[in-house]
Amino acid sequence: MTAPVFEHLDEISAALSSAPHLLLGLDFDGTLAPIVLRPEDAAMSAETVSALGCLAARKDVTVAIVSGRALTDLKSFVHIDLILAGNHGLEITGLGLNFRHPEGQNKRERLHQICAQLSRRLLSIPGAWVEDKGLSASVHFRAAEESAKEEVAGVVNATIGSDHKDLIVRRGDQVLDIRPRADWDKGTAMRWIRDRLPHRSTAVCYVGDDETDEDVFTALKGVTIRVGEYDSTAARFFLHGPEEVTEFLGWLLNARRSAEGLPAQEGWRRLSVNR
Numbered sequence: 110m111t112a113p114v115f116e117h118l119d120e121i122s123a124a125l126s127s128a129p130h131l132l133l134g135l136d137f138d139g140t141l142a143p144i145v146l147r148p149e150d151a152a153m154s155a156e157t158v159s160a161l162g163c164l165a166a167r168k169d170v171t172v173a174i175v176s177g178r179a180l181t182d183l184k185s186f187v188h189i190d191l192i193l194a195g196n197h198g199l200e201i202t203g204l205g206l207n208f209r210h211p212e213g214q215n216k217r218e219r220l221h222q223i224c225a226q227l228s229r230r231l232l233s234i235p236g237a238w239v240e241d242k243g244l245s246a247s248v249h250f251r252a253a254e255e256s257a258k259e260e261v262a263g264v265v266n267a268t269i270g271s272d273h274k275d276l277i278v279r280r281g282d283q284v285l286d287i288r289p290r291a292d293w294d295k296g297t298a299m300r301w302i303r304d305r306l307p308h309r310s311t312a313v314c315y316v317g318d319d320e321t322d323e324d325v326f327t328a329l330k331g332v333t334i335r336v337g338e339y340d341s342t343a344a345r346f347f348l349h350g351p352e353e354v355t356e357f358l359g360w361l362l363n364a365r366r367s368a369e370g371l372p373a374q375e376g377w378r379r380l381s382v383n384r
């Protein structure tokens with residue numbers, strides 16, 4: 110049963126506060142930044158940036174943001190020294206890591222052609238549009254009429270071909286993600302990152318709001334947190350939205366400080382006491 114984070118802080122603290130090292134993974138849209146109609150308008154609040162920056166600056170915490178966005182796109186929203194994984198983990202950079210999945214590279218041309226075809230075919234559906242992200246693609250339909258949304262899925266399936274031999278389509282929140290068929294997802298990407306950390310006894314916490322984040326919840330042992338509304342989840346805990354994620358980050362920062370015998374940082378203590 111998925112449980113509210115703030116009613117289980119003792120259990121979460123036991124897992125995360127005093128582990129010698131902590132790997133904290135987070136999705137971006139809908140987790141760190143509120144969902145917006147146009148992806149380019151996304152932004153983290155000042156509080157989120159501050160909490161994330163404080164955690165990332167700690168030597169005993171490694172922070173990774175794992176997103177469906179292209180890495181170059183993701184970089185324009187995050188100006189903190191941490192690990193960034195784009196295209197659902199097909200490309201990873203930061204803190205000395207550098208990775209591009211070979212299957213993503215191999216399928217670039219095919220994906221590019223698919224994107225061009227889809228852009229033409231979706232012209233007749235206002236509010237639907239294609240984003241070519243290099244190693245994967247997204248068909249967005251948040252702004253489309255409700256009645257046209259199924260039609261978008263039909264166009265995508267017809268364009269890719271029913272066998273989906275080399276590409277897979279996965280439905281997210283108001284988006285269809287098209288990715289190369291590869292044994293790789295956000296879950297394997299997080300495991301790949303964890304296995305490259307020099308620290309033994311790394312505790313893992315992952316927070317995300319997407320269907321693709323379910324791959325991480327099932328791939329990793331640790332504190333798993335689903336954000337927002339969902340039908341079913343493999344995560345152990347839930348938070349309601351990005352504001353609560355920020356509050357949780359502040360709490361986590363102080364939990365690590367308190368385990369070292371340091372006093373809570375003022376701004377974050379206020380958030381915790383208010384609850």
Ligand SMILES: [Mg+2]
Nearest residue numbers: 136138139319
């Ligand atoms: Mg998300």
